[in-house]
Amino acid sequence: MMNLSHWRLIVAVADTGTVSQGAARVGMTQSAASQAIAQMEKTLGAPLFTRLRREVILTAFGESIVEHARTMLTSLNAIRVLADERQGIGSGRLRLGSFPSIISRWLPSLLSTFRQRHPGIEIVLLEGSDEEVETWLAERTIDLGVILNPTPDRHPLILGRDAWVALLPHSHPLARRASAQGVELDELVTQPYIHASGGCRVNGQRLAEARGLTFRDVRVSVRDWASACALVRENMGIAIVPESVLPEDRKGLRIQPLQPRMERRFGLVAAAPVENAPVLNTFWQHVENAKHKK
Amino acid sequence: MMNLSHWRLIVAVADTGTVSQGAARVGMTQSAASQAIAQMEKTLGAPLFTRLRREVILTAFGESIVEHARTMLTSLNAIRVLADERQGIGSGRLRLGSFPSIISRWLPSLLSTFRQRHPGIEIVLLEGSDEEVETWLAERTIDLGVILNPTPDRHPLILGRDAWVALLPHSHPLARRASAQGVELDELVTQPYIHASGGCRVNGQRLAEARGLTFRDVRVSVRDWASACALVRENMGIAIVPESVLPEDRKGLRIQPLQPRMERRFGLVAAAPVENAPVLNTFWQHVENAKHKK
DNA sequence: TCATGGTAGTAGCTTAGCTAATGGCTACAT
DNA sequence: ATGTAGCCATTAGCTAAGCTACTACCATGA
Numbered sequence: 001m002m003n004l005s006h007w008r009l010i011v012a013v014a015d016t017g018t019v020s021q022g023a024a025r026v027g028m029t030q031s032a033a034s035q036a037i038a039q040m041e042k043t044l045g046a047p048l049f050t051r052l053r054r055e056v057i058l059t060a061f062g063e064s065i066v067e068h069a070r071t072m073l074t075s076l077n078a079i080r081v082l083a084d085e086r087q088g089i090g091s092g093r094l095r096l097g098s099f100p101s102i103i104s105r106w107l108p109s110l111l112s113t114f115r116q117r118h119p120g121i122e123i124v125l126l127e128g129s130d131e132e133v134e135t136w137l138a139e140r141t142i143d144l145g146v147i148l149n150p151t152p153d154r155h156p157l158i159l160g161r162d163a164w165v166a167l168l169p170h171s172h173p174l175a176r177r178a179s180a181q182g183v184e185l186d187e188l189v190t191q192p193y194i195h196a197s198g199g200c201r202v203n204g205q206r207l208a209e210a211r212g213l214t215f216r217d218v219r220v221s222v223r224d225w226a227s228a229c230a231l232v233r234e235n236m237g238i239a240i241v242p243e244s245v246l247p248e249d250r251k252g253l254r255i256q257p258l259q260p261r262m263e264r265r266f267g268l269v270a271a272a273p274v275e276n277a278p279v280l281n282t283f284w285q286h287v288e289n290a291k292h293k294k
Numbered sequence: 295m296m297n298l299s300h301w302r303l304i305v306a307v308a309d310t311g312t313v314s315q316g317a318a319r320v321g322m323t324q325s326a327a328s329q330a331i332a333q334m335e336k337t338l339g340a341p342l343f344t345r346l347r348r349e350v351i352l353t354a355f356g357e358s359i360v361e362h363a364r365t366m367l368t369s370l371n372a373i374r375v376l377a378d379e380r381q382g383i384g385s386g387r388l389r390l391g392s393f394p395s396i397i398s399r400w401l402p403s404l405l406s407t408f409r410q411r412h413p414g415i416e417i418v419l420l421e422g423s424d425e426e427v428e429t430w431l432a433e434r435t436i437d438l439g440v441i442l443n444p445t446p447d448r449h450p451l452i453l454g455r456d457a458w459v460a461l462l463p464h465s466h467p468l469a470r471r472a473s474a475q476g477v478e479l480d481e482l483v484t485q486p487y488i489h490a491s492g493g494c495r496v497n498g499q500r501l502a503e504a505r506g507l508t509f510r511d512v513r514v515s516v517r518d519w520a521s522a523c524a525l526v527r528e529n530m531g532i533a534i535v536p537e538s539v540l541p542e543d544r545k546g547l548r549i550q551p552l553q554p555r556m557e558r559r560f561g562l563v564a565a566a567p568v569e570n571a572p573v574l575n576t577f578w579q580h581v582e583n584a585k586h587k588k
Numbered sequence: 589t590c591a592t593g594g595t596a597g598t599a600g601c602t603t604a605g606c607t608a609a610t611g612g613c614t615a616c617a618t
Numbered sequence: 619a620t621g622t623a624g625c626c627a628t629t630a631g632c633t634a635a636g637c638t639a640c641t642a643c644c645a646t647g648a
């Protein structure tokens with residue numbers, strides 16, 4: 001009742017028409033949302049939604065309440081805008097660079113929540129290979145960039161880490177092996193190989209080279225990870241990909257961890273110290289925050 | 295930031311002009327309020343108040359924020375009103391009876407918070423002796439009454455308990471004695487006595503009678519506890535009063551616990567089962583709640 | 589110089605509110 | 619019919635926000 005994020009939830013659920021989607025929109029689990037709604041209804045003394053088969057719609061009572069909830073939220077927004085202005089981040093531009101796989105997995109929610117909180121800030125997002133991102137950073141084309149395996153001296157904000165895995169067609173002999181055991185690069189380099197880079201310098205071939213190995217039989221070379229997955233599924237060969245780019249649907253695919261384990265880390269780095277630029281600093285903290293929550 | 299009670303606090307502090315008073319108005323401790331404000335200012339990124347010597351005033355920034363906070367709170371209020379209407383307690387009358395000492399100590403905050411939450415309900419407060427309260431309950435002149443030492447069969451909601459204490463002038467011989475030891479009624483009945491009832495059947499004289507004793511030397515008989523205290527201070531005699539009616543200023547007075555310990559309990563009882571009357575039920579739960587918090 | 593009235597800070601506890609896991613229910617495709 | 623997927627509710631258990639109680643400190647006025 002006294003928690004504005006619950007009111008935000010109510011509005012989101014009213015808008016999306018389902019609890020799950022509403023919950024997702026405000027970054028909650030379905031369970032939390034369900035509980036919160038139940039509790040609100042209890043303290044209000046009457047149901048806000050009528051539960052239908054596949055959706056949930058506002059009762060007349062809920063309708064009248066949500067109206068007021070909206071005005072509360074717009075007031076809150078106004079407060080946020082005022083606070084932003086006061087801090088000199090009422091307006092501004094944020095130039096951000098990243099390579100594709102991160103963009104699709106991590107950035108969308110980050111950017112959308114940031115956008116909501118700070119509507120005055122324009123975000124420019126540049127997509128390129130990780131080498132390009134480095135160049136842009138050096139040239140100050142972008143303020144912040146997501147790069148791979150950042151060294152500590154660049155004071156990165158680590159966003160996550162990905163284990164490299166071998167992607168095999170279901171029929172492949174190595175696919176039989178228990179995943180606990182994993183596969184070694186030596187075993188893989190002799191196999192028909194699908195080279196995929198995802199626009200990054202670090203990729204399967206580089207991993208092999210770093211250990212003095214090389215893939216003999218390169219069947220095809222693609223940039224997009226998803227294409228590589230598709231090719232593996234079609235039995236064109238094996239591939240080495242980061243765990244996080246695996247498709248939801250793993251039919252026809254078999255994933256084996258690499259032995260020894262290898263991973264890539266990715267993090268946010270700044271072209272110049274962030275402390276001096278309020279807008280950047282705010283974004284940086286926003287990311288730190290979100291990371292901590294997830 | 296997301297907690298409406300914090301916004302309510304901010305508004306209260308802005309209105310009262312001090313953190314302590316603002317905190318009291320919303321039922322927090324000063325410490326909690328101080329922390330909450332500090333935290334709000336941190337997340338907003340700028341101070342809301344400038345701390346003066348003996349008070350605290352809004353900054354220009356705070357001014358603009360509070361404005362929006364107020365609209366949030368009025369929206370919340372509107373929501374409460376809607377919920378009340380929906381439950382059939384949007385309007386109604388609540389007739390309440392009590393005797394004076396309780397009224398001044400316990401009821402004011404209870405009633406004011408209830409009034410805030412449920413602005414549609416009219417409260418009628420009747421003040422009388424506890425005998426009168428009993429009569430009114432029986433006659434259904436009042437819906438709820440505060441009575442002394444309610445028996446369990448009346449399903450009372452116990453509000454609190456008071457130890458009976460002996461009130462002595464500072465110069466009195468019994469005042470010397472260590473308070474751990476206390477005084478016995480036998481010792482007191484021979485002393486010059488100021489009879490005070492506070493409008494209640496249970497009072498010093500009755501306590502004595504219940505043990506087969508009686509005060510010999512009754513100097514004066516008053517109804518008001520405060521008058522009795524003043525008379526004791528003027529050395530007119532001793533008195534027996536409930537702990538909770540003692541004045542803040544105890545200069546010239548000495549308090550001795552009775553031996554053995556005696557106390558009065560007071561609680562809320564209903565003229566008729568409360569479940570059937572939504573308004574009464576709401577009030578009852580409000581009191582239960584407040585009791586639990588304190 | 590002591591009482592008063594105010595704010596800030598610290599330690600520790602309570603509990604609201606979250607996640608993860610599970611179950612049940614309905615719709616829809618095979 | 620029989621999975622399969624999307625949805626909601628419920629439970630158990632954990633974490634962290636926010637509270638209280640206490641203390642320190644500072645200014646004022648008797």
